[in-house]
Amino acid sequence: MRKAFVITLCILSLAGLILLGLYGTRFALYLATRIMILSIFAMGYNILFGKTGLLSFGHGAFYAVGAYGMALFSLHINPHPLACIVAGLCLAFIFSLIIGFFCVRHTEIYFAMLTLAFGMMVFSLIWNLRDITGGDDGLVGISRAPIELGLFSIPIAKANQFYFLVVFFFVLSIAVIYVINNSPFGLVLSGIRENDRRIEFAGLPLRKFRLAAFVISGVFAGLAGSLSALLESNTDPFSAHWSHSAEPILVSLIGGIQTFTGPLIGSVIFVWLREIIERFTQNWMLWFGLILLLIIMGFRGGVVGVLSRIHRIILGSDTQSQRIA
Amino acid sequence: MLTSVVHVCLAGLSTGMFIWLVASGLTLIFGVLGVLNFAHGSFYMLGAYFCYTLLRVMGNNFWLGLLLGPLCVCVVGYLIERYFLRYVYHLALPYQLLLTFAFVLIFDDLVKIVWGPGSIGSPSVAGLAGSVPILGRNFPVYNIFIMVVGPLVALGMWAMLERTWWGRIIRASSSDREMASAIGVKVPALFTAVFVFGTWLGAVGGGLAAPYVGLLTPGMGESIIIDAFVVVVIGGLGSLKGAFLGALIIGLLSSFGTRYIPTFDMFLTFILMAAVLLWKPEGFFGEAK
Numbered sequence: 001m002r003k004a005f006v007i008t009l010c011i012l013s014l015a016g017l018i019l020l021g022l023y024g025t026r027f028a029l030y031l032a033t034r035i036m037i038l039s040i041f042a043m044g045y046n047i048l049f050g051k052t053g054l055l056s057f058g059h060g061a062f063y064a065v066g067a068y069g070m071a072l073f074s075l076h077i078n079p080h081p082l083a084c085i086v087a088g089l090c091l092a093f094i095f096s097l098i099i100g101f102f103c104v105r106h107t108e109i110y111f112a113m114l115t116l117a118f119g120m121m122v123f124s125l126i127w128n129l130r131d132i133t134g135g136d137d138g139l140v141g142i143s144r145a146p147i148e149l150g151l152f153s154i155p156i157a158k159a160n161q162f163y164f165l166v167v168f169f170f171v172l173s174i175a176v177i178y179v180i181n182n183s184p185f186g187l188v189l190s191g192i193r194e195n196d197r198r199i200e201f202a203g204l205p206l207r208k209f210r211l212a213a214f215v216i217s218g219v220f221a222g223l224a225g226s227l228s229a230l231l232e233s234n235t236d237p238f239s240a241h242w243s244h245s246a247e248p249i250l251v252s253l254i255g256g257i258q259t260f261t262g263p264l265i266g267s268v269i270f271v272w273l274r275e276i277i278e279r280f281t282q283n284w285m286l287w288f289g290l291i292l293l294l295i296i297m298g299f300r301g302g303v304v305g306v307l308s309r310i311h312r313i314i315l316g317s318d319t320q321s322q323r324i325a
Numbered sequence: 326m327l328t329s330v331v332h333v334c335l336a337g338l339s340t341g342m343f344i345w346l347v348a349s350g351l352t353l354i355f356g357v358l359g360v361l362n363f364a365h366g367s368f369y370m371l372g373a374y375f376c377y378t379l380l381r382v383m384g385n386n387f388w389l390g391l392l393l394g395p396l397c398v399c400v401v402g403y404l405i406e407r408y409f410l411r412y413v414y415h416l417a418l419p420y421q422l423l424l425t426f427a428f429v430l431i432f433d434d435l436v437k438i439v440w441g442p443g444s445i446g447s448p449s450v451a452g453l454a455g456s457v458p459i460l461g462r463n464f465p466v467y468n469i470f471i472m473v474v475g476p477l478v479a480l481g482m483w484a485m486l487e488r489t490w491w492g493r494i495i496r497a498s499s500s501d502r503e504m505a506s507a508i509g510v511k512v513p514a515l516f517t518a519v520f521v522f523g524t525w526l527g528a529v530g531g532g533l534a535a536p537y538v539g540l541l542t543p544g545m546g547e548s549i550i551i552d553a554f555v556v557v558v559i560g561g562l563g564s565l566k567g568a569f570l571g572a573l574i575i576g577l578l579s580s581f582g583t584r585y586i587p588t589f590d591m592f593l594t595f596i597l598m599a600a601v602l603l604w605k606p607e608g609f610f611g612e613a614k
Contacts, residue, residue: 289430
């Protein structure tokens with residue numbers, strides 16, 4: 001029954017996304033696109049953070065590398081969107097492989113500080129190599145050329161056309177991350193979070209698994225970055241800054257760290273809340289800080305955690321027995 | 326050539342001393358409480374703003390402002406430790422970091438609300454304004470003052486930690502919390518005291534920095550905190566001696582970098598940080614754990 005419920009929910013959400021794409025206003029589409037891009041970033045990040053238990057302050061760098069790789073390919077080589085996105089992904093893959101290789105030598109605070117250092121190195125390069133990256137202006141004028149697929153081409157220039165491209169990548173990302181999470185590989189990652197010693201004693205190469213999680217999350221960050229470059233048609237050097245790396249952490253925390261849907265729900269709340277708060281006041285950071293404070297002091301399971309707690313109270317011991325079974 | 330090298334050195338040393346003032350509190354708090362405090366940059370910022378306001382109220386007396394401003398920030402630090410931080414010591418690292426990060430967001434906006442979003446020009450200090458010629462080129466007097474204050478703070482902290490009863494208790498609780506509590510040290514109260522003292526150091530750093538930087542901006546804490554992180558990491562998390570040396574190294578590195586290879590100035594700092602973390606994660610003076 002539970003499975004049927006989940007499948008129904010998935011189909012309904014997908015139908016909702018398609019309906020929004022067909023009938024939504026420009027502004028609603030823009031917000032939804034941003035939410036989906038942030039979700040891809042946060043869900044990928046959560047493979048490393050929630051699943052493997054490593055806190056990175058450097059994933060903004062991979063987001064930026066994806067965006068700049070995509071933009072550079074588009075401006076200098078070929079504006080075909082898919083080719084550009086693949087270029088962004090490849091660059092993010094290479095960067096996260098090299099940086100991850102060094103970073104996974106440590107855990108806990110040393111890992112966090114290492115990722116911060118490498119992330120800020122990438123930021124300083126983007127900031128200072130003006131000739132290539134445009135410095136503090138970023139790269140501008142990235143066009144949304146139609147996707148040529150041999151026999152026919154799909155235009156993505158309009159907001160609603162581009163929206164469907166993002167929906168495609170969004171659904172694809174969710175599917176891939178779902179498969180990763182529920183694979184034996186994902187189980188090993190959870191094992192590393194819970195007790196890395198035991199994983200090592202079981203004869204598994206700890207560092208390689210950590211590196212794999214690092215690279216996967218880096219590539220998803222790159223995907224989010226390249227999609228955002230297409231959405232905004234420019235790149236922002238501050239997307240590589242450490243404070244941007246804090247965004248997926250906050251999003252995961254709002255939604256619920258150790259849940260699959262947490263980062264997704266967190267992204268919706270994050271973007272939406274920001275929109276609402278900014279309508280009333282300039283000081284959205286103040287309110288956001290207060291919300292964050294509240295979550296850390298009282299609701300560490302995030303929204304999903306609170307919901308499942310309510311769910312459990314309503315159903316009583318019923319879910320408990322289901323869990324054991 | 327010599328003149329220019331000497332001046333770059335002097336600039337580096339004063340930058341280093343000025344980062345040290347902020348990093349000292351950060352590394353003290355980490356060494357004793359085990360929390361890496363993002364909000365330390367906010368204490369620095371609040372220190373600068375409070376000193377500025379009190380200075381204005383007290384008829385432009387810089388020293389009175391510097392005395393009272395940081396005390397106000399100490400109250401803020403006390404409230405944060407007593408009512409928030411205390412409840413997350415037992416939690417995983419991300420929660421501790423994010424709690425202090427939440428305060429960064431809150432204080433950044435509060436400062437914007439109270440003092441306005443623009444930057445404020447900081448007044449120069451009477452008696453320390455102007456500059457003196459060194460090797461035929463002018464050097465600000467205030468920078469010399471900072472270069473004297475920095476080592477004095479270091480000396481004071483060393484004397485307190487190594488030579489007083491308080492220092493012994495702080496060292497005991499930081500190396501073995503349970504044992505210290507078993508011999509009758511009130512560890513939670515001590516933690517509060519150390520956090521408040523660290524806050525005071527950060528705020529004093531901010532108060533002293535205002536005339537040096539010349540501008541008060543709402544985001545000023547965020548840029549200094551990363552420099553302080555780098556310094557604290559290079560010196561070894563929790564080591565005061567290391568932080569002092571780390572600050573000198575980073576100060577000199579950035580000053581020479583800005584002068585000779587401006588493109589890779591920031592890059593150098595972070596590559597040094599990463600290199601230390603990879604090859605000597607305990608830092609120059611940290612204890613291997």
